[in-house]
Amino acid sequence: MNNRIALWTIIKKEVYRFLRIWPQTLLPPAITTALYFLIFGKLIGSRIGTISGATYMDYIVPGIILMSVISHSYSNVVSSFYSTKFQRNIEELIVAPVPNWVILAGYATGGICRGLLVGIVVALISMLFADLTVLNPLITVGVAIMTATLFSLAGFINAMLAESFDDISIIPNFVLTPLSYLGGVFYSVDMLSDFWQTAILGNPIMYMINAFRYGMIGVTDIDVQFALLMTAGVVVGLIMVCLVLLHKGVGIKN
Amino acid sequence: MxxxxxxxxxxxxxxxxxxxxxxxxxxxxxxxxxxxxxxxxxxxxxxxxxxxxxxxxxxxxxxxxxxxxxxxxxxxxxxxxxxxxxxxxxxxxxxxxxxxxxxxxxxxxxxxxxxxxxxxxxxxxxxxxxxxxxxxxxxxxxxxxxxxxxxxxxxxxxxxxxxxxxxxxxxxxxxxxxxxxxxxxxxxxxxxxxxxxxxxxxxxxxxxxxxxxxxxxxxxSLLARLNVDHFVLDLAEPLTAKPELDGCHIEDFNDKTLSISVPKSVGLNALFEQLTAKNIKILSLKNRSNRLEQLFMDLIDSKTKGNAA
Missing domain, CATH: 3.40.50.300 (P-loop containing nucleotide triphosphate hydrolases)
Known part of the structure; x- marks a missing residue:
């Protein structure tokens, strides 16, 4: 009962935080992705033709939606938890009888909510440019939730280890963005040379984008079952890492 | 408990x-x-x-x-x-x-x-x-x-x-x-x-x-250990010279005030008897320093000196 109330308190606080600043959190992805759809989908895509039987616009919609989910679930947790550390109001949670798993679940849920909400906003924007289809809702929603969870947890780890505001921008700028763009959002793995077809297998985001694309339009470059298992495995691994960091008090306790 | x-x-x-x-x-x-x-x-x-x-x-x-x-x-x-x-x-x-x-x-x-x-x-x-x-x-x-x-x-x-x-x-x-x-x-x-x-x-x-x-x-009990109190006396009339008071130590004086340390063994009654005998009129008095502050400083000082030795 006590833990449930504490968890609900953290979730409400986190969701209220990003809703309160919606011009910074929800509006920019709507504008950015509208531009993606317009430039890559409409203007350039019309000259590219089809990929695996799908129009280029239909092909890039799932990737762009999931890319938004990834970046916003990550940035929500990393900025919120680091600010909590920076302002020292993490002490409110450490002093209170709140178990570590509740702290983690609360912040991760905040990130998942923002990631999914941004995903919905982008999906709605995509409807202005393409017919949105969801062939397998279970896989589509499942992959979106798992991806948002994975990157919320990754953002949490980044925030715990960060010692300055610079540290929370390094991973999104130099790791997440390149991996997202190179993860097959705008192209099929088949379009790459042999070397890059092998190299891209080391990019975890490629698996998630392909599984999500499979859920929406039934097109994938990889084995969806493997992608789902891999994502679930990484989520479990990241949960463990987060709990160990919290138990040790890394970055939040002396 | x-x-x-x-x-x-x-x-x-x-x-x-x-x-x-x-x-x-x-x-x-x-x-x-x-x-x-x-x-x-x-x-x-x-x-x-x-x-x-x-x-x-x-x-x-x-x-x-x-x-x-x-x-x-x-x-x-x-x-x-x-x-x-x-x-x-x-x-x-x-x-x-x-x-x-x-x-x-x-x-x-x-x-x-x-x-x-x-x-x-x-x-x-x-x-x-x-x-x-x-x-x-x-x-x-x-x-x-x-x-x-x-x-x-x-x-x-x-x-x-x-x-x-x-x-x-x-x-x-x-x-x-x-x-x-x-x-x-x-x-x-x-x-x-x-x-x-x-x-x-x-x-x-x-x-x-x-x-x-x-x-x-x-x-x-801690405050009872303090065996000297420090007072500032407000004088009704300026002193012409530094008074000699048995058992007490005059720390400072001017036209209006007299700063004095009084051991508990002497006490305030004996002090006032001496002041009255010397025709020194007092309007009011106050503790010069906080008692706990005095003890605190004594304890910290003794510890520091102990470590230095």
Whole structure:
């Protein structure tokens, strides 16, 4: 009962935080992705033709939606938890009888909510440019939730280890963005040379984008079952890492 | 019942600095306890460990019988902490800060709202409940932290220099509040640099220096150990020369005042007999220094000299 109330308190606080600043959190992805759809989908895509039987616009919609989910679930947790550390109001949670798993679940849920909400906003924007289809809702929603969870947890780890505001921008700028763009959002793995077809297998985001694309339009470059298992495995691994960091008090306790 | 029981508590930080060298401390339930010491003595480390903000290197802490490691959540639920520095979200409203804290302690919404209203009214902050906290004055921010610490009705309230930097009016109001809370049964541990504050509020005291408890007793016995009092006498007429007073030491004098140290063995009656005999008329007198401050300095000085030897 006590833990449930504490968890609900953290979730409400986190969701209220990003809703309160919606011009910074929800509006920019709507504008950015509208531009993606317009430039890559409409203007350039019309000259590219089809990929695996799908129009280029239909092909890039799932990737762009999931890319938004990834970046916003990550940035929500990393900025919120680091600010909590920076302002020292993490002490409110450490002093209170709140178990570590509740702290983690609360912040991760905040990130998942923002990631999914941004995903919905982008999906709605995509409807202005393409017919949105969801062939397998279970896989589509499942992959979106798992991806948002994975990157919320990754953002949490980044925030715990960060010692300055610079540290929370390094991973999104130099790791997440390149991996997202190179993860097959705008192209099929088949379009790459042999070397890059092998190299891209080391990019975890490629698996998630392909599984999500499979859920929406039934097109994938990889084995969806493997992608789902891999994502679930990484989520479990990241949960463990987060709990160990919290138990040790890394970055939040002396 | 012991509100707090600390045994052989040690803390060495990663940089090698040993803040606590093995302290033992017990605070009875219902007590108003002062934990004093100079800067860097180990007070904040001790409070940090009690409130789980700092991890101890070794030793044990139990709060109302609950071990801080083995029964962490039960132990934590007994504590309310008012930290030295402002540590709430500066973008939250006053109401949000206190209400969230009630939620972290698992308080149902209805009760949380009632307790939040009560605590904010006690701290004279109810009118400011919808104000974003960064717009509050320094004194108000401190009161927000006290309201936040009290919202879950802790059995042990730890106040780490709560009146630092606040004006005398707010300080006095805080003293009254602390006394009221203590009378209602809450055990209070207070750290402060205002020794007058500790002397007037606390019943028991521990002095910590260089990571060790150098004194731990009740306030009355401690103050009784002071065998010399220092007074400033307001003179009705200027003195023509430095007076000779048996058993007393004249520290300073001018046209209006006479500063004097009086051993307890001499006493004020003997002093006034001598002053009357010498036709020195006194309008009023006051303690030149706070008694606890004198003892505190004596204890710290003797410890420093002991280490130097």
């Amino acid at each position: 012991k509100a707090l029981s600390i045994s052989n508590l040690k803390k060495t930080y990663k940089n090698g600095f040993t803040a606590l060298k093995g302290i033992d401390l017990e605070v009875e339930a219902g007590d108003f306890f002062a934990l004093l010491g100079p800067n860097g003595a180990g007070k904040s480390t001790a409070i940090g460990i009690i409130s789980s903000l700092v991890t101890a290197s070794s030793g044990s802490v139990s709060i109302f019988g609950h071990d801080l490691i083995k029964e962490r959540e039960l132990a934590k639920s007994c504590i309310g902490l008012v930290p030295q520095e402002i540590n709430f979200n500066q973008f939250d409203t006053v109401l949000g800060i206190v209400l969230n804290q009630a939620g972290y302690y698992g308080m149902p919404r209805k009760l949380a709202l009632e307790r939040t209203e009560y605590c904010l009214k006690q701290m004279d902050l109810w009118e400011k409940r919808n104000t974003v906290s960064r717009r509050l004055s320094g004194g108000m921010k401190r009161r927000v932290m006290i309201a936040r610490a009290m919202v879950h009705q802790p059995k042990l309230l730890i106040l780490d220099e709560p009146t630092a930097g606040v004006d005398i009016e707010i300080r006095r109001a805080m003293w009254q509040m602390m006394q009221d809370v203590n009378k209602q049964g809450t055990t209070i541990i207070l750290t402060t640099h205002y020794l007058e504050e500790a002397e007037s509020l606390c019943r028991n005291i521990a002095i910590i220096d260089q990571g060790l408890i150098v004194e731990n007793s009740d306030m009355t």
